[in-house]
Amino acid sequence: MVEEMARAFWFTLTYDEIPPDGAWGEFTNGTWRGMVGLVYRRERSFTINNFGINRERFGAVDFSFLYATDGYSFTLRTPPPLPRWLSLIYPFQWTVWTALLATILLMAPLFAIVVGREIPYHQRSTATLTNTSKKLKKIGRCIMKGTFPACLKHIVYNHSIISTMIYECETRKLAEAMQKMLSNVQKATERTMWLAALVISTSYMGNLIAFITVPAQAQKLRTLSQLAESDHGIHMLEYGDYVPGALRTSKDPILKALGDKIEMVYSYDDGIDGMLRNTHALLEGSMYLRYLLTDRKIKNIYYLEEELFSNYIGWLFPKGTAWKYKMDKALHSFTEMGLVSHWYQETMDDFRRSKGLQGRGDEGHDQRMRTLNMQDLQGHFMALGIGFLVSLGVFLLEKVLHQCT
Incomplete structure (x- = not known):
């Protein structure tokens, strides 16, 4: 942006990347430090770093047109993928597995009873059937000989023969009806179980393919409250920023808990080392943090979704700078045309490629297509x-x- 302004307004630039005292812009003991102090004392014409607006800075220097927003982000190491051999159970939650096991234990004996049950209508013992047959033969011989009194005697004393014949007939009809009903129940049970098995197996196979193709990730921290309740500490570089003090004195319990966790470090190497050991989160301005980690080629990290102290950002000028309005007009035009976000993304993509990283969002684990191995199977x-x-x-x-x- 400043190079475009230099070509348009015909001026040259001399950069100072780091202020002499190495500070950012803190008001300490009645004196402004860092880049804010240089501009406040008119030792520099302006600064183009990302400064959020607050009451103290607004009273000391003039802000340009506020062209973007930025906040403070927490960066943590990405948890390693879960063991691939467990992909066999990932497709369903434990509640589903429990329900399936209970269904199998319940339906297996029930299905065996329904399928294997038949109604035998001749379950009387062989001796009973043989005895009945003998009695019928005696009556038949009496009838053939014409001895009707003897026949009547046998019929009177063996009236169970008649009841046996009636029982045989009625039992056969009842058995046939029961067998037909159980046959229908059996068919309905079989079809229902086959349909349920088809739906469950299809769902399982679809999810299993997904989990094998993309390994399951361990649970990540997503919110500030989760970070505050976790065992992670917080590292932040000591350069005179207001964030640690603002967090420690906050009335919000979550922000105060985060402030109590902050440990100041004096080099980014210490902060990054704690993050890579998965013991600390690294706290820094969002835009600069992405630049820093890209410059160090740090992978397998992720950014907490919630940011702290999101604020409008702009450039700083000494109070009463006469030509500031020209810069404001150019910054306003760049913002309205979308050039600010376009140039930022283009610059970061070029910077990533120069570091050998592949496009945007390369910080996470590699999720590209891969062949199956023994860990998967x-x-x-x-x-x-x-x-x-x-x-x-x-x-x-x-x-x-x-x-x-």
């Missing part, structure tokens, strides 16, 4: 082995029970 072989062991145990149990009976 070992869970399936473990399940197969467990199934064989269970089958062997059931087989041996059946053999023992059969020998005992």
Whole structure:
């Protein structure tokens, strides 16, 4: 942006990347330090760093047109992917697995009862049937000989024959009706179970393919409250920024808890080292933090979704600078045309490529297409082995029970 202004307004630039005292812009003991102090004492014409506006700075220097917003971000190390062999159980939550197990334990014996049940209508013992047959033969012989008194005697004393014949007839009809009803129940049960198995297996296979293709990630911290409740400490570089003091004196319990966790470091190497050891989060301005970590080629990190103290940012000029309005007009035009965000993203993409990083958002784990390996399949072989062991145990149990009976 400033290079475009230099070409348009015909001026040259001399940069100072770091102020002599190495500070950012803190008001200490009645004196402004860092870049704000240089502009306040008119030792520099202006500064183009990202300064958020607040009451103290607004009273000491003039702000340009506020062309963007920036805040403070926390960066943490990305948790390593979960073991791939566990992908076998990832497709369903534990509540679903529990429900499936309970359904199998309940339906297996029920299905066996429904499918295997038949209504035998001739369950009387063989001796009973043989005895009845003999009595019928005696009555038949009496009728053939013409000895009707003897026939009447046999019928009177063996009236159970008649009841037996009636029982046979009625039982047969009832058995046929019951068998037909159970056959319909059996068919309905089988079709329902097959349909449920089809839906469950299809859902499982679809999710399983997804989890094998993209390894499951461990749970990340997403909010400020989660960070405040976690075991992570917070590192921030000591350069005179207002953020640590503002957090420690905040009335908000979450912000105060974050402030109490802050440990000031005196080099970014110490802050990055704590982040990579997964013991601390690194706190810094969002835009500069992305530049810093890209410059160090740091991967496998992520940014907390919530930011702190999001603020409008602009350039700083000494009070009463006569030509500031020209800069304001140019900054306003750049912002309205979308050039500010475009140039920022273009610059960061070029910077990433110069560091050998691939495009945007390369900080996370590599999620590109890959071939399957033994880590992906070992869970399936473990399940197969467990199934064989269970089958062997059931087989041996059946053999023992059969020998005992």
